[in-house]
Amino acid sequence: MIDPRRLRVLRALAEHGTVTAAAQTLYLSPSAASQQLAALEAEVGHALLERRGRTVRLTATGTVLAAHATKIAAQLEQAEADMAACSEGVAGEVTIAAFASAITEVVAPAMAALRERAPQVRIRVKDAEGHASRRLLIDGAVDIAVTVAHQDAPGQNGEQLLREPLYAEPFDVVLPSGHPLAEASKVDLADLAEDPWITPWPGNPVHDVVLRACEEACFQPRVECLADDSRAVCALVSAGAGVALVPRSAVHGIAFGGAVIRPVSDYRPTRRVFTAVRRGSESHPLLRLALRELRDQAATLGS
Structure with missing residues (x-):
């Protein structure tokens, strides 16, 4: 009999x-x-790891078993969800990872x-940007991730995670109030090709959207400042450090001071936001309740 706790170690190694x-x-x-992995090898009677000095890699057999471990984990999640659905009432804790x-x-x-x-129902929240929220979800540290598409996550962990669209929002241009285009009703990104730019750090999904939008406008931005926090970005724009593209919801409630915000007139970059849960857990009543409330709140963003 294979111990599922040891399969969990194998799955973590594969990840x-x-x-x-x-x-x-x-x-x-x-x-x-290492002891758990050695015991698992003894249980199955096959070499699961190939040791090369201080490093290890999965053998072909180990890769096959790791894939089964992922499916078994989903089945266990489904079992927990089914048992929770049979219980009376709704009480418990849900942990959500999301960006600011x-x-x-x-x-x-x-x-x-x-x-x-x-x-x-108690909701706990962890602030996590970009790929970090999906990693927390896969590792079991959170129950729901609110995340965006990211170029460094091919397939978006499709075998392990179940995603649902939550909302989409446009990006707007932030300009110093003294900029020549500050009075324009809309801004063509190509007209900002010679300006210095402020972007998030590489690895932040917003950074990818900004670069892609500039490529669509046929230029590569000259990045002079890097900041992940939208308030910091707007403060730098107000100080005349450059121009920026920011998600519309990220600037709600920010006092712009020496900056103005304008919609984009040509290619309109968009951030598409999703909820993700571990496959098999989606029918858990607490998760269904939290996801429904997230969707209800997201539906009000347009107003």
Whole structure:
């Protein structure tokens, strides 16, 4: 009989690439993780790891078993969801990972609404940008991720995660108030080709959208400042450090001071936001309740 706890270690190794990283994810010591993997090899009677000096890689058999481990994990999630569905009432805890503006515009209002509708449900939130929220979800640290498409995550972990569209929002141009285009009703990005730019750091999905939008306008932005926080970006624009593209919801409530915001007139970059859960957990009543409230709050963004 294969111990599913040892399969979890194998799956973590396949995800993270090293025994040390897998152990950290599972809150084990590297030696304990190695022992679990050795015991799993003894259970199945096959070599699962190929050791090369201080590194290891999965054998063909190990790769096959890791794929089964992913499916088994989904089945266990489904079993927990089914048992929860059979219980009476709705009470418990849901942890959501989301980026800052999604927390402000959708997650926090959803928490407030749920507190009124289902006071026995506790929502915990973790601020996580970009690919980090999906990693937290895969590793079991959160139950729901509010995330966006990202070029470094091919397939968006399709075998393990189930995604649903939440909302889409346009990007707007932020200009210093003294900029020649500050009085324009709309701005053509090509007219900003010679300006210095302020963007998020590489690795932030917004950075990818900005670069792609500039490529569509046939230029490569001259990036002079890097900041992930939208308030910091707007402050730098106000100081005359350059121009920027920001998601519309990210600038709600920001005092612009020496900056103005204008819609884009040509190619209109868009951020598409999704919810994601581990495959098999989607029927859990607590997750269904939280997801429904997130969708309800997202539907009000246009107004």
